[in-house]
Amino acid sequence: xxxxxxxxVQNIQISGIRKISNLVATYKDAITLTIGQPDFPTPGHIxxxxxxxLDRNKTVYTPNAGLPELRRAASAFVERxxxxxxxPEQEVIVTAGASQALDITLRTIIGPGSEVVLPGPIYxxxxxxxxxxxxxxxxxDTRSKGFKLTAELLKPALTERTRAIVLCYPSNPTGRVMxxxxxxxxxxxxxxxxxxxxxxEIYSELTYGVPHRSxxxxxxxxxxxxxxxxxxxxxxxxxxxxxxxxxxxxxxxHMLKVHQYNVTCASSISQYAALEALTAGFDDALxxxxxxxxxxxxxxxxxxxxxxxxDKPEGAFYLFPSIGRFGLTSMDFTMRLLEExxxxxVPGDAFGEYGEGYVRISYAYSxxxxxxxxxxxxxxxxRLG
Numbered sequence: 064x065x066x067x068x069x070x071x072v073q074n075i076q077i078s079g080i081r082k083i084s085n086l087v088a089t090y091k092d093a094i095t096l097t098i099g100q101p102d103f104p105t106p107g108h109i110x111x112x113x114x115x116x117l118d119r120n121k122t123v124y125t126p127n128a129g130l131p132e133l134r135r136a137a138s139a140f141v142e143r144x145x146x147x148x149x150x151p152e153q154e155v156i157v158t159a160g161a162s163q164a165l166d167i168t169l170r171t172i173i174g175p176g177s178e179v180v181l182p183g184p185i186y187x188x189x190x191x192x193x194x195x196x197x198x199x200x201x202x203x204d205t206r207s208k209g210f211k212l213t214a215e216l217l218k219p220a221l222t223e224r225t226r227a228i229v230l231c232y233p234s235n236p237t238g239r240v241m242x243x244x245x246x247x248x249x250x251x252x253x254x255x256x257x258x259x260x261x262x263x264e265i266y267s268e269l270t271y272g273v274p275h276r277s278x279x280x281x282x283x284x285x286x287x288x289x290x291x292x293x294x295x296x297x298x299x300x301x302x303x304x305x306x307x308x309x310x311x312x313x314x315x316x317h318m319l320k321v322h323q324y325n326v327t328c329a330s331s332i333s334q335y336a337a338l339e340a341l342t343a344g345f346d347d348a349l350x351x352x353x354x355x356x357x358x359x360x361x362x363x364x365x366x367x368x369x370x371x372x373x374d375k376p377e378g379a380f381y382l383f384p385s386i387g388r389f390g391l392t393s394m395d396f397t398m399r400l401l402e403e404x405x406x407x408x409v410p411g412d413a414f415g416e417y418g419e420g421y422v423r424i425s426y427a428y429s430x431x432x433x434x435x436x437x438x439x440x441x442x443x444x445x446r447l448g
Contacts, residue, residue, distance in 0.1 A: 075191045079413025083397065087407040094436045095407040096424050099235060099380065101299040103354075105336075106347050109298060112339035116332045123331060127323045129157025130334045136341040137307050143345075145267065146280045147290065153312040156322055157329045157337070161265045161293035161306035166192055167321040168289050168308060169227075172259050173198040177226035179261075182212035184383070184411060184418030186235045198226070204417045209374055210237040210383070214248035221252075227259040230278060233266040236414050236423040237383040238359075238376020243276045250281045260288040265306075268297035268348035270378040271356045279309070286311045289318075296379075297348045298340045303333040355380050358426040358433060365437045366424075369444050380427040383411070387420040389447050397422060403446075404439040 065073075084097050104110075116122075128134060134151035141147040149155055158164040165188065173179060175197030181189055183202040190200045203220050205212055212230060230249070232241045241249075253260065260278055267275040279288040293306030306329075308318060340347065359382070363375050366384050373384035386396045393410035400406050411421035426433060 071195050071197075075194070078187045080187065080409050083407065083409055083413065087401065090401065090405060090407070093401060093405045093407050094432060094439065096426070096428060096433075096436055097407050097409050099296070099425055099427060100301055101296060101351065101380075101427050102429060103299045103351050105299050105303070106340075106344055108343055109300065109336050109340045109347075113303075113332050113336035116335035121331050121335055125157075125328045125331050125334055127328050128155065128319055129329060130331075130338065133157055133334050133338045133341070136338055137309075140341045140345065141290070141292070141309060145275060145277050147277055147309060148285075149309045150312065154310060154315050156308045156315060156319055157334060158293075158306040158308060158322065159326050159329050160295065160304040161263065161291050162188060163304075163322075163326060164291045164293065164306040164308045165189065165261070165263065167318050167325060168261055168291065168310075169193060169196055169198075170321050171314070171318045172289075173226055176224060178222060178224045180212075180217065180220050180225060180228040181415075182210075182216075182229070182231070182234075183416065184210070184236055184414035184421070185229070186231060187413060187415070189229055190415075199224075201225070202415060202417065206417055210234060210239045211241055211245060212249070213245060214252045217249060218252055221256070221258070225256075225258050227261055228253070229261045229263065231263040233270060233275075233376070233378025234381075235266070235379055236381050236409070236411070236418065236421075237374065238379040238381045239374060240270055240273055240377035241276070242273065246276055246278045247281060250278055250284050253287065254283050258287065260284065261291065262288055263291045265291065265293050266296050266379040267292060269352055269355060269380065271352070271359065271376075273377050275378070286313070289314065294337055294340050298344060299351065300333075300336070300340065303330070303336055305329060305333050305337040355426065358428075358430060361430065362424065362426045362433055362437065365441070369437070369441045371440075371444065380425060382424045382426065383418075383421050384424065385421055386411075391447075393419055393422055400440065400443050404443045406436050406439045406443070 411418035
């Protein structure tokens with residue numbers, strides 16, 4: 064019966080990140096630097112709020128768009144943090160994580176023949192949804208601009224079929240951040256064009272030395288921008304599965320229809336925990352961010368000493384060093400490092416063709432783990448010569 068499965072689904076590949084993670088699980092002694100999973104526990108007061116919701120039998124459906132008080136808290140959070148103004152009644156949807164937010168966004172605005180511009184290298188979760196919608200991903204090589212989708216790179220990629228562009232900054236896998244001038248240039252290019260911006264800002268609370276800026280805050284951009292965010296990275300709530308979309312009411316009302324028939328509503332228990340996170344936990348990300356910044360500085364300095372060049376990231380918790388000088392594919396480098404030194408990283412080609420020649424290292428791990436892994440990486444690199 065497999066031949067009857069939707070051809071678009073059959074053609075989708077499992078994420079390269081998950082492939083390598085599943086493989087690494089068979090190496091019981093491996094040190095893994097693969098998954099973007101914060102190593103901090105969910106703050107205790109948030110966990111307690113979830114427990115209280117259970118104790119109080121808050122286990123029924125919520126409104127499709129989410130608890131009204133949570134939408135108000137989410138709206139207040141992004142306004143205070145990033146200057147974004149959204150009506151919590153009509154422009155905020157609570158989703159089952161940022162991944163589901165991305166799904167309902169693309170399914171609302173993308174149809175057969177639509178093109179979606181993606182900056183490469185990029186997290187692999189966008190292309191499959193675009194293809195399931197009948198759209199075509201159009202990749203732009205950002206390597207020459209420090210892994211940033213500048214207006215100069217973007218302009219030649221735009222056609223009459225372009226329906227949306229994806230901005231994902233801070234970036235997974237590179238950790239790079241677009242500053243206000245770079246965003247303003249992109250905004251100037253897009254104004255007056257019938258093109259949406261999908262701004263994935265899941266790492267917005269994890270920037271180092273630079274403030275997070277959203278393109279939606281720039282003049283004339285709110286009505287064409289759909290902001291995606293969530294609590295997985297900022298509050299170490301990956302398993303709680305709470306995300307948000309922030310979009311103009313004229314778009315949100317259609318996204319809500321897709322969301323309603325997709326999941327009905329996000330978990331009620333998780334929503335009450337999220338309310339605690341966005342109110343009492345307004346600055347919960349700060350201590351985690353300080354630790355991530357120290358780890359970033361340590362890992363970047365060690366990579367420099369080892370001889371692996373990498374742009375110093377301004378956000379998220381990844382480094383994307385070049386391995387081009389060794390003459391190995393990113394997968395070959397990754398597999399040899401795993402086999403010979405029992406250290407796991409993600410091959411760059413997991414992030415598309417423009418990720419080839421690089422590997423992604425996550426520093427969302429303790430300093431002890433990072434030190435041991437980098438010692439082994441140094442041994443491996445010295446053996447390669």
